[in-house]
Amino acid sequence: MQRAFFCALVLGITFLTAQASAAPMRWYLNNFVYDDGGTAFGYFDYDILANKFTTVNVTTTAGRVFNGATYSYAVPIYTVPNQLYFVTSASGDLTGTPVFASILEADMAFSGDAVSVELLYLFYEGICQSPSCGSDFTIQRQLVSGYISTNPVPLPAALPLFLIGLATVLSTARRRRT
Helix, strand or coil: CHHHHHHHHHHHHHHHHHHHCCCCEEEEEEEEEECCCCEEEEEEEEECCCCEEEEEEEEECCCCCCCCCEECEECCCCCCCCEEEEECCCCCCCCCCEEEEEEECCCHHHCCCEEEECCCCCEEEEEECCCCCCCCEEEEEEEEEEEEECCCCCHHHCHHHHHHHHHHHHHHHHHHHC
16 A cells, blocks of 8 residues: 555656646747848747747847837747747738748757757748748848757756655655654
């Protein structure tokens, strides 16, 4: 009976600890510079398990070609761990809406704490030309540098669960001796 309780307790603590470390991660834009002199800064939260962006707060500054914008929404058709597609509006028809797009050199799920932007393929700010903002857009300016970074989920997030489990194991071992 005690062995079954102990095994259930260990499995429960393991499950809770795994859940604590699977929270959405906050990623920050660093050194994002466009070819017209504009910049981008801000952050977004990406939930690896749900494969979705939960928060978007990215702002671009005016340059010689594009006035810049504030992006608060992810484009629903592009939820991929190595692509950033953000828009300024969540309305059904995205035609005419500014779009922020970047493909990363690595998948956010397996990249550690920093990922560079892939500057050889898709890295722009532009205007959506279709209701879904799919592959039909007008590029206004292109990114010349940038990377995203985050700090991994800190150990203190799982520490209380670990300490509860350790105290339970020690308490059980102490009771067995007496």
